[in-house]
Amino acid sequence: MKATAAEASLGVFDSGVGGLTVVQAITELLPNERVIYLGDTARVPYGNKSPDTVKRFARQDAAFLLGRGVKAIVVACNTATAFALPSLVADISVPVIGVLAPGVETALARTKSGRIGLIGTAGTIGSEAYQKAIRALRPDAHLVARATPLLVPLVEEDWLQHAVTRQVLEEYVRPMLSEGIDTLVLACTHYPLLKSKIQTIMGRGVRLIDSAQQVAQEVRQVLIQEGLLSRDTKKRSTREYFVSDEVAIFANVASRFLGE
Numbered sequence: 001m002k003a004t005a006a007e008a009s010l011g012v013f014d015s016g017v018g019g020l021t022v023v024q025a026i027t028e029l030l031p032n033e034r035v036i037y038l039g040d041t042a043r044v045p046y047g048n049k050s051p052d053t054v055k056r057f058a059r060q061d062a063a064f065l066l067g068r069g070v071k072a073i074v075v076a077c078n079t080a081t082a083f084a085l086p087s088l089v090a091d092i093s094v095p096v097i098g099v100l101a102p103g104v105e106t107a108l109a110r111t112k113s114g115r116i117g118l119i120g121t122a123g124t125i126g127s128e129a130y131q132k133a134i135r136a137l138r139p140d141a142h143l144v145a146r147a148t149p150l151l152v153p154l155v156e157e158d159w160l161q162h163a164v165t166r167q168v169l170e171e172y173v174r175p176m177l178s179e180g181i182d183t184l185v186l187a188c189t190h191y192p193l194l195k196s197k198i199q200t201i202m203g204r205g206v207r208l209i210d211s212a213q214q215v216a217q218e219v220r221q222v223l224i225q226e227g228l229l230s231r232d233t234k235k236r237s238t239r240e241y242f243v244s245d246e247v248a249i250f251a252n253v254a255s256r257f258l259g260e
């Protein structure tokens with residue numbers, strides 16, 4: 001029974017294309033896993049929608065993946081994790097892994113001063129889910145949280161090298177330096193693509209926490225714990241992509257997110 005379940009696919013969903021940064025990290029770490037990805041491109045962005053709407057969308061995304069027989073679900077979207085993870089975990093019988101806990105744990109392990117910056121969508125920051133999770137583990141943490149809603153469209157527009165993007169980043173993150181942060185959590189699927197730009201502004205004294213890499217580690221751990229890790233080397237890097245809107249638009253942006 002377990003052996004068969006272990007060879008089922010891993011389901012990953014996001015509001016759109018951004019969760020591919022998580023797929024990329026998972027397939028690098030776990031090349032034997034077959035991944036089914038759902039990008040809800042018809043309803044993206046989730047970052048500026050109400051908690052109830054995001055919860056409803058997340059339930060529907062998870063139901064789609066469950067209908068394809070996945071052995072576990074990764075909620076690759078930070079906004080969906082912030083609003084919907086507890087209810088998904090409660091309602092779904094397979095393991096559900098979000099992007100919040102891995103990012104928070106890594107940030108707390110890396111910070112020396114306990115002064116932590118946090119950037120994400122308006123929904124993620126407004127939910128206070130990250131702030132509560134950090135304070136639960138480290139009550140004396142000094143948090144500097146900022147919603148950075150202009151970054152998602154800039155990344156999707158492929159303006160990574162554009163002067164406007166640099167200017168927007170300067171506005172958003174430079175003030176955090178005067179708050180003395182030593183760690184900055186990139187709490188959004190799209191931000192890993194801006195990592196080097198953000199690092200240039202923040203300098204070497206600030207560690208950037210890329211939740212995509214940490215979540216891949218968490219997925220590995222959960223699959224091992226549950227006896228669900230695939231051993232089938234023939235499946236190497238098999239990925240299936242589904243979107244809820246036009247495929248051509250997704251394919252164009254997706255290739256950049258996956259670097260292929």
Ligand code: DGL
Nearest residue numbers: 015045046047078079189
């Ligand atoms: N995937 C979203 C997140 O990580 C960003 C894009 C959106 O707003 O839907 O929060």
